[in-house]
Amino acid sequence: MKSVKQHSPLSRLIISSLAFLLFFSLNLSAQEGDAANGEKIFKSVCAACHKLDKKLVGPALQGVTERRDQDWLIAWIKDSPGMIKSGDKLAIQVFEENNRLPMTANPQLSDQDIIDVLAYTKGDSAAPVAAASQQAADPGVELGKAVFKANCAACHKLEGKLIGPELLKITDKRELSWLKLWIKDNNALAASGDKLAIEVQASNPAAMTPFPQLSDEDIDNVLKYLAVGDVEQAVASSASSTDQEIFDNPGFGVLPTLALTILAFILLSVIVAATTNKKVVEGEESTPSMLKTMIFNPFLRFLVIIFVLLGGAWMVFGYLFQIDVNEGYQPIQPIAFSHAVHAGDNKIDCQYCHSSAKHSKTSGIPTLNVCMNCHKSISEYNGALFGDYSKEDLDNEIQKIYDAVGWDKDNVAYIEGFEQKPIEWVRIHNLADFAYYNHAQHVTVAGLDCQKCHGPVETMHEMKQFSPLTMGWCIDCHRQTEVDMTENGYYKNIHDQLSKKYGVEKITEAQMGGLECGKCHY
Structure with a gap:
């Protein structure tokens, strides 16, 4: 008969303790977030509505673990609609704070996936520090x-x-x-x-x-x-938080003007009340209170009505003037094209891509054939990283061009019979239909740099509308811009006549007729 060796109580205790410690250590490691994995999940699941450092559709998420409990965040990310329906007060509060925009439930994410995402939102470095290479x-x-x-x-x-x-x-x-x-x-x-x-x-x-x-x-x-190979550690470059402002000539301001107007009205009311607050009662003069005089004085009541009507009209008119002024407009584009990388780092001239700007009314959107002039041999991104993108993300952005034109990067050839698909870029600068603008007139004739209107595009990773593009902004430019006619014989006679007329050596675009309504509205 085979004998069975029995473990002593002490050995069983030791084995149980070791098993518990092993389970505890595994459980603890599972609770620690992997920021690198969290970054991948964030970009595939969350990046359509959220950024780390600023509001997109939803709020900025950097440091969210300092504001919310981790267990609550896990439940919220998995099923936010369910938490709202259950009556969770914090869930309802967050829903209300974000304009009642519903958040997509993510039941496919495990608890560990969400913990990884939360580790990424803490700002933990997703890339390991490279050793000396x-x-x-x-x-x-x-x-x-x-x-x-x-x-x-x-x-x-x-x-x-x-x-x-x-x-x-x-x-x-x-x-x-x-x-x-x-x-x-x-x-x-x-x-x-x-x-x-x-x-x-x-x-x-x-x-x-x-x-x-x-x-x-x-x-x-x-x-x-x-x-x-290239083993130097990639360093993420951060875009400047503020862009250089042009035409930044702040006026007196709407609110100070309104305050001065109200102050002037109160002062006028006091003067009128002070000069009319005496009346004769049974042969004797009496002095009613200043407040009573201001309330019941017919002239002051009329003045109040006029002031309210004019002030209301002025405020409505000022509000209407802001309609369709889209300064700062920065839509999400189908490809993460960076002007800072192309025009800034690689010094590509603006007119290489926007070639029609010097010949026609519009600057034109470059065709994918223009992109492929370079990207036939540039299939990966090796520059400094920007935004929240990894090298893999930016390589995938280049791949979007290949997917649209049918380029096989492995065989370095176009796919035969491939039906090409255009990239649907989102327009940023859009003038009203009743305003005429000609790029060639400004780029070729006037010799203006693109940055004059579009700002320092060579520093912008995500392109935005830099200038207000209002009529007042254009008129101010025409009033300030001097016209150089010395190198164009056609203008010499005109220049001499206008110089004598205005008594200046150089005339401005406004003096050349740049303020005539028919130039832009005809």
């Missing part, structure tokens, strides 16, 4: 990167096929001595009968340029770079 330790890697960009980047990328194959970690696939001979003169290497060189040439129909001008040290540095 080989690139930082070996200056040859940085030198190799410069040589690669100057000589190799037209045909190769580190990751992904371009004209030639990707080269990251190529040193793990080929011997260094062979790679040096191949880079120096691949044709000579193949002509010598090297089997690998002949095989590589046969598998890549595009001939590779030889580089006899590169020194052995240059090639060594390039191979060091290809071995490690």
Whole structure:
């Protein structure tokens, strides 16, 4: 008969204690949020209505865990409509505070998913801090990167096929001595009968340029770079919180003007009451109270009526003047196109994309063919991150262009028979139909920079309407802008006549007829 060894009470206690500690540690780790995973969930589920640092459709969520209990937040995110129906006071309060906008329930999220999202809203770094890299330790890697960009980047990328194959970690696939001979003169290497060189040439129909001008040290540095790639830590760039204001000439202001008007009315009332507050009763003068005189004086009652009518008309007129003044309008676009990256970091001229601005009334929306001039060979984003986007997010934004035009980035070719789809951009600047504006007149004839009206677009990640575009704003510009006619013989006679008429050396656009109604309204 087989004997069974019994555990002593002490050993059973130790085993139970260890099991409890293991369960407790696992449970504790489950409650700790993974900010990196939370960022991915936030961008796929929450980013349509929320941002961390400012209000979008819903409120800003940064630091929300400091304002609300975690258990309540988990229940709210999972089923906010159900909490409101159940009569939860805080849920009803939040619903009312956000203009009764319903929040979508997310029953598909687990508790741990929501804890991860909440960890991300705390501002915890989603990217681990990079250790000191080989690139930082070996200056040859940085030198190799410069040589690669100057000589190799037209045909190769580190990751992904371009004209030639990707080269990251190529040193793990080929011997260094062979790679040096191949880079120096691949044709000579193949002509010598090297089997690998002949095989590589046969598998890549595009001939590779030889580089006899590169020194052995240059090639060594390039191979060091290809071995490690771009390992520097990406640093998120933050957009400036305030933009430079143009035409920022604040007037006296509506409220101070209204206050002075009311003060003047009260002062006039007191003067009128003081001069009419005496009356004769049975041969004797009596002095009624100032307040009584102000209430029952017919002139003052008439003055009050006039003041109310004029003040009301003035306030209504001022309110109506603000209709369709969309300064600061910043809609969400179908692709996260950044002017700061294209016009700022990469110095792309505005008229490369908006080419019709110098020839026609409108500036034009660039076709996707214009985008593909560059993005045939730029399929990933390697610049500084911005907003709440990760590198993966921005790579996916570029992919949206490929999905619209039917570009196969792996085979570097358009998909045959693909039905292209236009990108439906949201218009930002929109003048009234009764106002005529011509871009060519301002860009080509007047020589104005785009920033004059559109602001510092080279600093804007998300494009917005910078100027009010009101008639008063245009008129102020015409009054201030001097017209340079010295380089245009057609204007010389006009300039001389107007200079004598106004007694100035340079005339303004307003003096040239820029205030005539028919120029913009005809």
